Amino acid sequence: MLRKKLILLILLLPAIKVLSQKKEVPTPQWRPKYHFTPEKNWTNDPNGLLFLNGEFQLYYQxxxxxxxxxxxxxxxATSKDMIQWRHLPVAIPEIVTKDTTTWIYSGSAVVDKNNTSGFGINGKPPIIAIFTADQPKQHKESQFIAYSNNNGLSYTQYSHNPVIDLNKSDFRDPNVFWYEPAKQWIMTVSMVNEHMVRIYGSKNLKEWTRLSDFGPAGYTRNGWECPSLLPLVVDNDPKNIKWVMLVSSGGDHGPLIQYFVGDFDGETFKDDNNGTKVLPVDYGDAFYAAIAWRDAPQNKKVLLGWMQDGRRETYPWKGQMSIPHDLSLKTTEEGLRLVQEPSSFVTKSLAKYSTEKALLKKNMPINDTRINLSKERPFAGNSYWIEAEFAVDKAKKVGFNIVENPDITKNVTVGYDAEHGQLFIDCTISEMGNKSRRNLEQRAPLKAINGVVKIQVLVDNSSLEVFGNGGEKVISTMIYPDINATNLSVFAEGKAVIKNMKIWDFNQK
Incomplete structure (x- = not known):
């Protein structure tokens, strides 16, 4: 049970590292400003993502x-722009009876527009949540549904739950969508230890028929979790659609989400690569359990993941969400590949939450040197967003030294290794002597385009996400800089040119 092991590791690491450390010490320096965190207490997987009445609905573990x-x-929580979130009361609490406790695990939610479930009232379509009910005492996971008639603020449990029960201890994370050609609901749910995704169909969300199984395929050294099946646009052509199966399945060096590209006929998903390739969604060590908003405006599919690594205690919250990613597919020399860009719903609001004047640079040479950018920034902190284009045909490496301390002896390096054709994050200097940090360097293959590479660096106090060439590759990780480690510099080994660079500093939440 990978996720339980991952969560156990997250819980144990701080205790192992510093047994004498006082608990419940506030850590405002690590609270993200433009990523979602709960007001207080623990969070993990995103759940039930909906766009409803002009707002993005986020449920979460x-x-x-x-x-x-x-x-x-x-x-x-809800948001109009995916940056500023309104925190609401718990929507589906754990179920406690004299006989058992049922925990509400991960799942999805749908607007039942045609009231196929019969739970709607006064002609208004209900919202149906579909989730895994975990019963620890019985060592059992089954699939439950609950319905809401107040815009998803609260839910009533279906009286005949469970709707799918295989009497298994590891059977979880249903993701449901309406498949119009067959006029029925489709569910993907994880057969964890079998390394399979089971696909079900239903006309009413209450009675489900097994349609097919996908897997084993790709990476199978850990259990499969949080599956979802999405139709994505290829090469920006809305008439060219391929299906992508996402599976969270752990990894050798940290969390791994893999994806498969293929076709779905309403019953069966067929992978174009016959399950032979392992295609990572993210090349970092802190992005997991991601699912998408299927109904976002402009027909966009917007992926959101859980970010956490357990190396440090944060208080009064624990865990955060990634930046939302707009998803598409692109034809490459290797075949169709996933492209993930920071969502346009976020980027169009950057100016609203950042300093009045962003730092701009154009056509600036950087030849075997480091240039300090901190003095030019109107608000110096560790919550900022960089977009940069480098000409690298005469360079060995280019990039940024982030979260530098004042004497420049500690930092995290983010950039492009032109010699090896790799996007990278290097935490070696910042984590020197820290034995809890396993992945000091994280790398993703990336080719410069006509000698130019584009890098987006999203630093948000305790999270770091790096996008290469408009989202062809993504690396996500967690960082925990000292309070005074707020310097920022740009560097090159060899000769390079910053063709364009813009930095937004966030000064509010």
Whole structure:
């Protein structure tokens, strides 16, 4: 059970590292400003993503009582721009009876527009949540549904739950969508230890028929979780659609989400590569359990993941979400590949939440040197967003030294290794002597285009996400800089030119 092992590791690492450390010490220096965190207490997987009444609805795995994993329930928040979030009461709490406790694990939610479930009232379509019910005492996971008639603020459990029960201990994370050609609901759900995704169909969300299984395929050294099946546009052509199966399946060096590109006929998903390739969604060590908004405006599919690594305690919250990613497919020499860009719903609001004047640079040579950018920034902190284009045909490496301390002896390096054709994050200097940091360097293959490479660097106090060439490759990780480690510099080994660079500093939440 990979996710339980991952969460256990997250819980144990800080205790192993510093047994004498006082608990519940506030850490505002690590609270993200433009990523979602709960007001307090634990969060992990995003759940039930919907766009409703002009707002993005986010449900999430949540412990309402403590800043650690447990008492699993669905927390709830809404946003108009995916930056500023309104925190709402717990939408689906754990179920406690005299006989058993049922925790509300991960799942999805749908607007039942045609009231196929019969749960709607007064002609208004209900919202149906479909989730895994975990019963720890019985060592059992099954699929439940609940319905809402108040715009998803609260839910009523279906009286005949579970709707799917295989009497298994590891059977979870249903993701449901309406498949119009067959006029029915489709569910993907994880057969964890079998390394398979089971596909079900239903006309009413209550009675489900097994349609097919996908897998084993790709990476199978850990259990499969959080599957989802999405139709994505190829090469920006809305008439060219391929299907992508996402599976969170752990990895050898940290969390791994893999994807498969193929076709779906309403019953069966067929991978174009016959399950022979392992295609990572993210090349970092802190991006997991991601699912997408299927109904975002402009027909966009917007992916959101959980970010956490457990190396440090944060308080009064634990865990955060990634930046939302707009998804598409691109034809490459290797075949169709996933492209992930920071969502346009976020980028169009950058100016609203950042300093009045962003730092701009154009056609600036950087030859075997480091240039300090901190003095020119109107608001110096560790919450900022960089977009940069480098000409690298005469360079060995280019990039940024972020979260530098004042004497420039510690930093994290982010950039492009032109000699090896790799996007990279290097935490070696910042984590010197820290034995809890396993992945000091994280790299992704990336080719310069006509001698130019584009890098987006999203630093948000305790998170770091790097996008290469408009989202062809992504690396996500967690960082925990000292309070005074706020310097920023740009560097080159060899001769390079910053063709364009813009930096937004965030000064509010």
């Amino acid at each position: 949540h412990n309402p009582f403590e800043n650690k994993w447990g008492h699993m329930s669905w927390g709830h």
